[in-house]
Amino acid sequence: MKILMIGDVVGKGGRKAVKSLLPEIIDEFQIDFVTLQGENMASGFGLTLETVMEMLESGVDVITSGNHVWDKREFIEHLENPKIPVIRPINYPNNTPGRGYIYESSPVGVINLIGRVWVGEFDSPFSLADQTLGNIFLDKKPIIVDFHAEATSEKAALGWYLDGRVTAVVGTHTHVPTADCKILPNGTAFVSDLGMVGAENSILGAEIEGSLNRFITSRKHKMQPETKGIMNFNSVLITTDDNNNKATSIERIDRKIEI
Ligand SMILES: [Fe+2]
Numbered sequence: 001m002k003i004l005m006i007g008d009v010v011g012k013g014g015r016k017a018v019k020s021l022l023p024e025i026i027d028e029f030q031i032d033f034v035t036l037q038g039e040n041m042a043s044g045f046g047l048t049l050e051t052v053m054e055m056l057e058s059g060v061d062v063i064t065s066g067n068h069v070w071d072k073r074e075f076i077e078h079l080e081n082p083k084i085p086v087i088r089p090i091n092y093p094n095n096t097p098g099r100g101y102i103y104e105s106s107p108v109g110v111i112n113l114i115g116r117v118w119v120g121e122f123d124s125p126f127s128l129a130d131q132t133l134g135n136i137f138l139d140k141k142p143i144i145v146d147f148h149a150e151a152t153s154e155k156a157a158l159g160w161y162l163d164g165r166v167t168a169v170v171g172t173h174t175h176v177p178t179a180d181c182k183i184l185p186n187g188t189a190f191v192s193d194l195g196m197v198g199a200e201n202s203i204l205g206a207e208i209e210g211s212l213n214r215f216i217t218s219r220k221h222k223m224q225p226e227t228k229g230i231m232n233f234n235s236v237l238i239t240t241d242d243n244n245n246k247a248t249s250i251e252r253i254d255r256k257i258e259i
């Protein structure tokens with residue numbers, strides 16, 4: 001099976017790049033299943049039903065998220081709808097709306113976790129991964145993990161912790177693609193960060209002025225996505241062994257497109 005995992009999509013420019021590029025990438029590599037990090041899809045902060053539908057229509061199967069999933073309050077109720085394939089990190093407190101993994105309704109199991117180093121206080125992603133893997137089974141279908149975390153060390157640790165128990169552990173959240181794709185000894189594909197789908201001339205997908213002024217003045221400035229110019233499309237392609245659902249290869253698929 002061929003699985004494409006796309007990094008954090010930032011605002012309208014990112015969505016336009018996905019709409020333009022994804023159908024041809026699916027065709028070119030004969031991709032069976034696509035995930036996308038959607039936490040910044042709607043004007044940089046959170047998701048809306050419209051932006052989710054737009055991405056599903058472009059060929060995305062499951063949308064994962066992270067700390068920004070709560071930014072558009074009107075979307076929170078949709079996290080409860082089992083027909084909408086959007087998940088949020090599973091290691092939020094117990095009564096948090098939404099679900100942290102998809103398995104029954106999908107040909108690929110997808111788990112969403114969030115890190116604790118420089119991100120926030122959450123339950124242990126390691127314990128929650130263990131718990132979740134008591135309910136879903138790698139011998140039945142591939143299982144992939146989006147670990148939404150800041151520290152590369154924490155991401156590497158989770159990769160090694162889950163080696164052989166899931167098909168892939170990929171990092172998201174930093175918006176910076178990393179060049180460390182590898183298959184761990186027991187068959188789990190790993191990369192520290194997928195990167196983003198967002199503007200080349202930006203600070204992590206945001207317009208330079210607002211983000212830069214935060215650093216210069218130490219005060220809050222309005223941040224919005226850069227929607228024009230060249231967009232970077234960052235993703236990885238994971239190929240699985242149909243006999244055991246482990247990974248046989250992981251490679252970066254990175255493109256640029258002028259919007
Ligand atoms: Fe993000």
Ligand SMILES: [Fe+2]
Pocket residue numbers: 039066067068148173
């Ligand atoms: Fe994030």
